[in-house]
Amino acid sequence: MSALPVFAQSTGTATATPAASAQRPADNPLFVESTLDLRYPHFDQIQDAHFGPAFDAGMAENLREIEAIADNPEAPTFENTIIALEKSGELLSRARVIFGSLNGTDTNDARKKIDADYAPKFAAHRDAVMLNPKLFARVDTLFKSVDSLGLDAEGKRLVERYHTMFVRAGANLTEAEKEEMRRINAESAKLGTTFSQNVLNEVNDSAVVVDTVEELDGMSEAQIAAAAEEAKTRGLEGKYVITLLNTTGQPPLPQINNRELRERVHKASVARGSRGNQYDNTEVISQILKLRAERANLMGYPNQAAFILEDSTAGTVEAVNDMLGQLAPAAVANAKLEAAELQAMIDREQAAKGEPTFQLEPWDWAYYSEKVRQDKYSFDDAQLKPYFEMKNVLENGVFFAATQLYGITMKERTDLPKYHPDTWTYDVFNEDGSQLAIFIFDPYARASKRGGAWMNSYVSQSELEGTLTVTANHQNIPKPQAGQPTLLTWDEVTTMFHEFGHSLHGMFSDVKYPFFSGTSVPRDFVEFPSQVNEMWADWPSILANYAKHYQTGAPMPAELLAKVQAAAKFNQGFATTEYLGSAMLDQYLHQLPADQLPDGSEVMATEAAALKAAGLDYAPVPPRYRTPYFSHINGGYAAGYYAYIWSEVLDANTVQWIEQNGGLTRENGDRFRSTLLSRGGSKDAKQLFLDFTGHEPQIEPLLIKRGLAPDPKAAAN
Ligand SMILES: [Zn+2]
Numbered sequence: 001m002s003a004l005p006v007f008a009q010s011t012g013t014a015t016a017t018p019a020a021s022a023q024r025p026a027d028n029p030l031f032v033e034s035t036l037d038l039r040y041p042h043f044d045q046i047q048d049a050h051f052g053p054a055f056d057a058g059m060a061e062n063l064r065e066i067e068a069i070a071d072n073p074e075a076p077t078f079e080n081t082i083i084a085l086e087k088s089g090e091l092l093s094r095a096r097v098i099f100g101s102l103n104g105t106d107t108n109d110a111r112k113k114i115d116a117d118y119a120p121k122f123a124a125h126r127d128a129v130m131l132n133p134k135l136f137a138r139v140d141t142l143f144k145s146v147d148s149l150g151l152d153a154e155g156k157r158l159v160e161r162y163h164t165m166f167v168r169a170g171a172n173l174t175e176a177e178k179e180e181m182r183r184i185n186a187e188s189a190k191l192g193t194t195f196s197q198n199v200l201n202e203v204n205d206s207a208v209v210v211d212t213v214e215e216l217d218g219m220s221e222a223q224i225a226a227a228a229e230e231a232k233t234r235g236l237e238g239k240y241v242i243t244l245l246n247t248t249g250q251p252p253l254p255q256i257n258n259r260e261l262r263e264r265v266h267k268a269s270v271a272r273g274s275r276g277n278q279y280d281n282t283e284v285i286s287q288i289l290k291l292r293a294e295r296a297n298l299m300g301y302p303n304q305a306a307f308i309l310e311d312s313t314a315g316t317v318e319a320v321n322d323m324l325g326q327l328a329p330a331a332v333a334n335a336k337l338e339a340a341e342l343q344a345m346i347d348r349e350q351a352a353k354g355e356p357t358f359q360l361e362p363w364d365w366a367y368y369s370e371k372v373r374q375d376k377y378s379f380d381d382a383q384l385k386p387y388f389e390m391k392n393v394l395e396n397g398v399f400f401a402a403t404q405l406y407g408i409t410m411k412e413r414t415d416l417p418k419y420h421p422d423t424w425t426y427d428v429f430n431e432d433g434s435q436l437a438i439f440i441f442d443p444y445a446r447a448s449k450r451g452g453a454w455m456n457s458y459v460s461q462s463e464l465e466g467t468l469t470v471t472a473n474h475q476n477i478p479k480p481q482a483g484q485p486t487l488l489t490w491d492e493v494t495t496m497f498h499e500f501g502h503s504l505h506g507m508f509s510d511v512k513y514p515f516f517s518g519t520s521v522p523r524d525f526v527e528f529p530s531q532v533n534e535m536w537a538d539w540p541s542i543l544a545n546y547a548k549h550y551q552t553g554a555p556m557p558a559e560l561l562a563k564v565q566a567a568a569k570f571n572q573g574f575a576t577t578e579y580l581g582s583a584m585l586d587q588y589l590h591q592l593p594a595d596q597l598p599d600g601s602e603v604m605a606t607e608a609a610a611l612k613a614a615g616l617d618y619a620p621v622p623p624r625y626r627t628p629y630f631s632h633i634n635g636g637y638a639a640g641y642y643a644y645i646w647s648e649v650l651d652a653n654t655v656q657w658i659e660q661n662g663g664l665t666r667e668n669g670d671r672f673r674s675t676l677l678s679r680g681g682s683k684d685a686k687q688l689f690l691d692f693t694g695h696e697p698q699i700e701p702l703l704i705k706r707g708l709a710p711d712p713k714a715a716a717n
Contacts, residue, residue, distance in 0.1 A: 199634075
């Protein structure tokens with residue numbers, strides 16, 4: 001996931017009016033531009049109590065700026081309207097960007113309260129700007145005469161995108177409709193905060209308590225020690241606690257030999273948010289969906305998906321349904337073939353033990369697929385892990401690949417303040433030694449961090465503001481006990497490459513206007529560059545540089561490496577099916593008209609019916625996220641979770657192009673950087689893809705990659 005700006009993230013240096021400076025308390029670091037390199041935030045000085053006053057003053061200051069632009073007696077010009085908007089909201093943006101990131105990566109009660117208090121205020125503030133009729137009239141005037149303004153392509157596109165943003169926020173509505181819009185936005189904001197706080201509380205509250213160490217048979221010593229430690233932290237000394245992640249699947253399931261415990265862990269995972277406790281999200285999501293449908297109707301669309309998809313590269317509901325519909329049967333058929341292998345393994349093992357066999361259940365999948373993988377490819381994750389020590393993967397894998405492709409280099413620095421001790425900070429340099437960016441690496445899971453992996457920018461590049469990028473990558477890697485190395489799974493390794501792909505998109509940004517900076521691209525395009533960067537994780541010369549034993553430094557044996565590559569398509573039926581289950585649910589719920597949306601009590605039944613209707617109700621493979629803990633559809637991926645597979649089509653085409661044109665070379669890196677990564681949102685997204693590959697996207701490379709179509713390369717050998 002990548003955190004996208006929701007509004008122009010001006011980080012500029014616009015000087016404050018005297019009235020505003022008079023209110024600026026000297027001891028609140030958020031009120032002034034950071035003096036650290038690249039405006040890196042003063043994490044050491046920022047306290048939670050600083051956010052509220054900065055938000056209040058920031059909104060007031062921004063409203064004064066907006067009024068000044070709207071009431072300007074001069075006729076609207078690009079400079080006095082669009083550029084003035086780009087430069088406005090400096091204090092508010094700075095405070096919100098920092099708060100948003102800290103609240104996501106390390107929340108606490110104070111931050112949760114600020115989030116809940118300010119979500120509706122921010123929604124109201126945005127409406128005050130976007131629904132200001134005088135302001136929109138100026139933007140509209142410029143839009144209608146955009147060809148005669150003497151602008152270059154980027155300036156012209158800026159006017160057009162501002163106009164679209166205002167229209168889509170409701171600027172063309174009647175005053176009565178605007179009032180309705182304000183109510184919907186305020187309620188949605190409140191509910192959105194409740195939803196995400198419930199998700200985090202449920203993950204922590206649903207951890208599985210285990211009484212005896214015998215039940216943990218199969219887990220590593222380090223995992224058992226971590227479970228004992230977690231129990232101690234929770235006042236359950238002598239017991240063991242298995243913590244959960246926010247996906248349906250849970251990391252210890254492949255290892256747990258005790259089938260009852262596997263079942264308990266799985267059931268605790270899938271029950272989250274629909275257990276009828278104080279964190280139940282079914283009623284919350286029902287109300288959110290109804291409000292979105294109402295808003296879509298107000299805007300003249302039949303449903304939320306139609307509204308969202310109009311402004312995506314996919315363009316229409318039909319295009320997305322068509323794509324998901326094409327993939328679903330092939331994915332499920334593949335998953336069923338995999339299941340047959342797992343069932344055969346269960347039957348064989350039970351017979352060998354002289355015990356009756358049983359039917360494959362969801363909590364058995366990870367466990368037996370690990371066994372089948374060992375059987376087929378004779379290796380398991382535990383064999384790989386010693387070759388993937390975290391910092392080594394980062395510096396000699398992820399960074400090394402970027403150096404080979406783009407000539408950039410990274411150097412750790414320890415003088416900058418941190419918001420959490422478990423973070424690392426790096427300077428990023430261009431080939432000529434000049435500074436390109438600052439990068440923060442924040443890998444570990446903690447109870448205060450939201451689930452998943454994501455990238456965010458604290459400062460975004462733009463020529464207008466004279467800024468470069470300060471970016472961060474977040475993951476949820478279990479932290480080992482003190483003194484133990486952090487050894488990664490293959491999944492965690494590729495995720496690290498993925499998130500750094502987002503960061504490269506941010507760092508290489510070379511645009512004039514903040515509006516277009518870095519990852520400010522359509523949702524179904526933003527995952528594309530990050531997915532392309534995953535291709536280097538197992539590129540032979542990159543892998544050889546980082547896959548080294550953490551104790552001996554010995555390279556990963558060539559035969560193990562070959563097995564890893566041979567196993568690349570293993571379990572893809574499962575992975576594609578669980579993903580499509582969620583992607584389809586997201587579309588289903590957002591394509592229903594308002595009067596057909598489920599009440600809270602019907603949400604889970606609707607989910608089951610939707611999966612059945614799409615042919616994705618295959619019991620052993622539940623959706624990757626069930627509705628009550630599907631954070632993506634609460635955040636910016638509503639009607640947009642399909643974006644991952646949509647982006648993957650572009651990704652697979654691009655990987656194919658690179659492979660056919662020399663692979664890992666500086667030339668290819670520079671081409672990707674100059675035609676695509678540096679352009680941000682300053683050009684039409686699909687055009688960026690065409691600029692790089694020179695052809696329309698084709699679906700075949702994705703089908704081959706996912707094992708859904710035969711690989712011509714494999715057939716030739
Ligand atoms: Zn991503």
